[in-house]
Amino acid sequence: MNRTTKFILIGALILVGLGAFLLLNQKPQESAGSGEPSVSLPVFPTPKEITIRNVTKDVVTYSLAPLGSKAKPIEKKLAAGAIDRVPTAQTMVVTYKKYGQDVTYSLNPGTPYSFRSDSSGQLDIWVGSHGQEDAEDLAPFVPTPQTVVAKMLEMAQADKDDIIYDIGCGDGRIVIFAAQQYGAHGVGIDIDPERIKESKANAKKAGVEKLAKFRLGDATKTDISAATIVTVYLLPESNELLRPKFERELKPGTFVVSHNYIVPGWEAKEVDSATVKDEEGTEHSVYLYKR
Ligand SMILES: C[S@@+](CC[C@H](N)C(=O)[O-])C[C@H]1O[C@@H](n2cnc3c(N)ncnc32)[C@H](O)[C@@H]1O
Incomplete structure (x- = not known):
């Protein structure tokens, strides 16, 4: 081995050693905040x-x-x-x-x-409104327009002595309006915890939380016998399902007022009906029944 070859060989050995040193002392790349090395895993959407x-x-x-x-x-x-x-x-x-x-x-x-x-x-x-096995799905959440709410309560002759039960109360607007406008007590029942939370917050905002109360649960299993007015905005088959409950629990003379759908089988109890336009000009029906 001549001097030049020896020189090249030593130089190559030094370079390999330096590379290995740098490689071994390299800091792992850190993921933001965790201090753990970043590993990208496939992301599967949660079923x-x-x-x-x-x-x-x-x-x-x-x-x-x-x-x-x-x-x-x-x-x-x-x-x-x-x-x-x-x-x-x-x-x-x-x-x-x-x-x-x-x-x-x-x-x-x-x-x-x-x-x-x-x-x-x-x-x-x-x-639908929920997937619970042990409760009826009466209707999805669709709020009654305010002009229709006002007409429903006017037709039922609401006043401060009334107790209004809204079956499937949604955002609570019917019992809240009854409390604001007439000073009436009201109970809103809904199966959806989000709706009850929203109703309570709306009642608080309107300053009527003493008059307007809300209950979470299946309205078909809630006692409504204290009502003097019952309001519903439910599908016709749900009104039909509730009719025996109305007959069993409501006192004679209690008004049942329904937005858009009749109560099948209660034709003889219908005392009034009206057509109301909402803020967009769409027509809505209101049916008033007397138990
Ligand atoms: C069409 S919305 C009516 C909301 C409100 N009453 C109104 O007129 O603005 C029907 C409501 O019924 C509720 N609902 C459906 N099934 C129910 C059940 N079994 N018990 C109580 N509430 C129910 C839904 O969560 C929904 O908020």
């Missing part, structure tokens, strides 16, 4: 449950498939009153028959739905 309730009186046949999937949809049958629970992180497509034709509808994870019969007896799927 959320879709519930599909059968509120019709018959078995419902339908199929389900993830949106955009080429896989064969799963065929299903759901007994009257039953609930199908589908844990999924994906939008699902439900297919069912209406007027003999396939109809499809997209279902979002984390949302309750209900199969209901429409006014012509055809199967339809609607957003």
